[in-house]
Amino acid sequence: MEQLISIIGAQAFTMIAGLIGVIAFVVVNALALTWAERKVAGHMQRRIGPKEVGPYGLIQPIADAIKLLGKEILTPGAVDKPLYVIAPILIFVPVLVSFIVIPFDARLVVSDIGVGILVILAFSSLTVLSILLAGWGSNNKYALMGAVRSIAQNIAYEIPLLLALLPVIMIAGSFSLTAIVEAQKGLWFVVYQPVAFIIYFIAAVAETNRTPFDLPEAESELVAGYHTEYSGMRFALFFLAEYTNMFIVSAIAVTFFLGGYQGPILPGVVWFLLKAYLVVFVIMWLKWTYPRVRFDQLLNISWKVLIPLAFINLLITGGILKL
Amino acid sequence: MSIGDLLFLFIVGVTLAGALAAVLAGSIVYALMGLVVTMFGVAGLYVYLHSPFLAMVQILIYVGAITVLIAFAIMLIGPQYRRPKEWTTLGKLGAAAGVAVVTLGLFVKFVMEVFPRTKAPAFTVTTKQIGALFFKDLVLPFELISLLIVVAILGAIMLALFARGDK
Numbered sequence: 001m002e003q004l005i006s007i008i009g010a011q012a013f014t015m016i017a018g019l020i021g022v023i024a025f026v027v028v029n030a031l032a033l034t035w036a037e038r039k040v041a042g043h044m045q046r047r048i049g050p051k052e053v054g055p056y057g058l059i060q061p062i063a064d065a066i067k068l069l070g071k072e073i074l075t076p077g078a079v080d081k082p083l084y085v086i087a088p089i090l091i092f093v094p095v096l097v098s099f100i101v102i103p104f105d106a107r108l109v110v111s112d113i114g115v116g117i118l119v120i121l122a123f124s125s126l127t128v129l130s131i132l133l134a135g136w137g138s139n140n141k142y143a144l145m146g147a148v149r150s151i152a153q154n155i156a157y158e159i160p161l162l163l164a165l166l167p168v169i170m171i172a173g174s175f176s177l178t179a180i181v182e183a184q185k186g187l188w189f190v191v192y193q194p195v196a197f198i199i200y201f202i203a204a205v206a207e208t209n210r211t212p213f214d215l216p217e218a219e220s221e222l223v224a225g226y227h228t229e230y231s232g233m234r235f236a237l238f239f240l241a242e243y244t245n246m247f248i249v250s251a252i253a254v255t256f257f258l259g260g261y262q263g264p265i266l267p268g269v270v271w272f273l274l275k276a277y278l279v280v281f282v283i284m285w286l287k288w289t290y291p292r293v294r295f296d297q298l299l300n301i302s303w304k305v306l307i308p309l310a311f312i313n314l315l316i317t318g319g320i321l322k323l
Numbered sequence: 324m325s326i327g328d329l330l331f332l333f334i335v336g337v338t339l340a341g342a343l344a345a346v347l348a349g350s351i352v353y354a355l356m357g358l359v360v361t362m363f364g365v366a367g368l369y370v371y372l373h374s375p376f377l378a379m380v381q382i383l384i385y386v387g388a389i390t391v392l393i394a395f396a397i398m399l400i401g402p403q404y405r406r407p408k409e410w411t412t413l414g415k416l417g418a419a420a421g422v423a424v425v426t427l428g429l430f431v432k433f434v435m436e437v438f439p440r441t442k443a444p445a446f447t448v449t450t451k452q453i454g455a456l457f458f459k460d461l462v463l464p465f466e467l468i469s470l471l472i473v474v475a476i477l478g479a480i481m482l483a484l485f486a487r488g489d490k
Contacts, residue, residue: 083352115450118379125387129359132394136352148398151391158387175376175450 018110022099030243031061036277037243037284044288071232076138079229083137088230088237090130094123095244102251103178105261105268116177117165120252124207127245128154131226134238138229146225149215149295156302157206157213163310164200167193167317168256181260190257195313197257199306204249206302208242211287215295250279331371338364351397355390362386376450 035050035058042049050057075084101116103109113119128151135147169175171192172183183189190197206213222228227238254260254275261268263275293301341360348354362385369378457465 080352083356113375115375115379118376118383122379122382122387125383125391128391129386129394132391133352133356144398148395151395151398155388155391155395 087134135226160306161203188259212290334367
């Protein structure tokens with residue numbers, strides 16, 4: 001071990017170890033979340049959910065994963081092949097990059113970059129791009145419609161998302177996620193910034209394309225939206241990315257508003273995961289409680305309510321900070 | 324050659340490859356992808372120059388906003404559009420090459436004049452310094468740029484209205 005560290009250098013070693021950890025976490029997290037989603041959905045609809053494979057159906061996601069891995073990689077004849085192949089790979093880049101800067105504990109972070117939150121926000125724009133590629137490359141009208149909707153939605157909701165995070169950055173005086181968590185030693189920022197938290201939460205649900213904002217993949221009208229033509233492991237990559245994105249937006253909510261890894265008695269990483277999965281649970285709860293919004297409603301909420309509100313909130317915060 | 328030099332060459336190569344793809348691609352969607360690769364390459368150059376903030380803002384604005392807007396425009400006009408073969412004639416290629424060579428010459432001359440070859444150490448600019456510059460020393464040009472963008476938006480709206488026939 002020490003020999004290995006001395007050969008490649010300590011920094012590179014942390015980076016590689018961190019990346020391996022991140023990939024392992026992404027897979028385990030997605031498996032756990034698919035199980036949790038089906039259980040939550042089941043209990044909300046007075047069903048039991050998966051229960052046959054393993055105790056409480058815990059092994060079910062592994063069985064599903066093996067089924068997906070075993071499937072033939074099918075490429076429909078009419079697709080634009082390079083774009084079709086690259087889209088599911090591209091959607092995974094922002095997922096992996098985001099985990100590099102998220103602080104799970106005071107020292108449990110792969111690399112504490114000074115502009116941490118900007119890294120996440122910048123790379124998350126690749127998600128939209130890969131959805132566009134998937135939609136266009138599939139050469140299918142449902143996929144294309146799903147992609148068009150996704151782009152309109154993401155343009156609309158990226159703005160309130162950024163504007164809701166800005167007041168927190170202003171109060172903490174740093175882009176670094178660790179510094180933002182450290183700034184919440186006394187009181188969580190959700191107390192100072194309740195409006196920003198609600199705006200962020202709504203925008204985050206919309207950014208992850210989940211119900212009530214799941215128009216890009218509305219199954220009753222668009223079959224499966226942008227991933228209609230994907231099957232097997234390629235589809236699984238989209239699926240993995242969706243669940244991981246859900247965790248990432250929850251992790252950012254925890255880091256920015258809910259005190260991050262801070263909490264009494266238990267170690268920081270436990271607190272962080274507890275809070276993050278609580279937020280994930282609320283997102284699932286929303287999905288199984290509310291119907292899908294209409295497209296004009298979706299865009300109106302963002303442009304006419306969230307963005308003005310976020311701007312007012314930003315102005316007031318700036319004014320108070322200057323006092 | 325050190326690892327740093329290799330990295331630099333790699334980033335430059337990616338940037339140039341993306342730029343070539345953006346110009347030469349027949350399909351408008353492929354051209355857009357080339358543009359994205361170039362933007363990432365430029366961001367990589369900023370990281371190489373110790374300016375992570377600038378790099379991230381570059382990706383955030385150019386990949387996250389501008390490219391997505393272009394994609395949206397492509398969706399509105401129909402992405403099936405491909406450049407007809409008869410558009411690329413030999414004369415046009417020659418003219419393009421000529422313009423490219425002259426521009427490159429001017430650019431190299433400009434860089435030589437403005438940035439004399441000194442071995443200045445790499446300096447780091449913090450986000451705080453950038454912000455202070457924008458709101459103190461450079462506040463007038465900064466505001467003028469936003470005014471320019473507002474004028475451009477108003478112009479675009481007017482053009483769209485006239486094209487539709489409303490007065």
